[in-house]
Amino acid sequence: MLAAVLLLVGAVLILVGCAMFIVNAFKVSVAWGLGVLLLAPVGLVFLVKNWKESKVSFLLQLGGVILVVAGMLLGPPVSIP
DSSP, X not given: OHHHHHHHHHHHHHHHHHHHHHHXXXXXXXXXXXXXXXXXXXXXXXXXXXXXXXXXXHHHHHHHHHHHHHHHHHSOOOOOO
């Protein structure tokens, strides 16, 4: 039960962080927003160049990933047939 809750909360945090990151990119300019939305390397460049604007969204995503990994590790083992 705890593993499922961790997975769910982590997934929600990742989605919220992603949405915030894309909105922040569009707030800077339409070109940044489209680049972040369509090309992954542009997102990394945007993160580095605009750290103050995108710090919260990045940390939300990082926290979500940590919760998802914790939920996967605490879950029951899955046997592969």
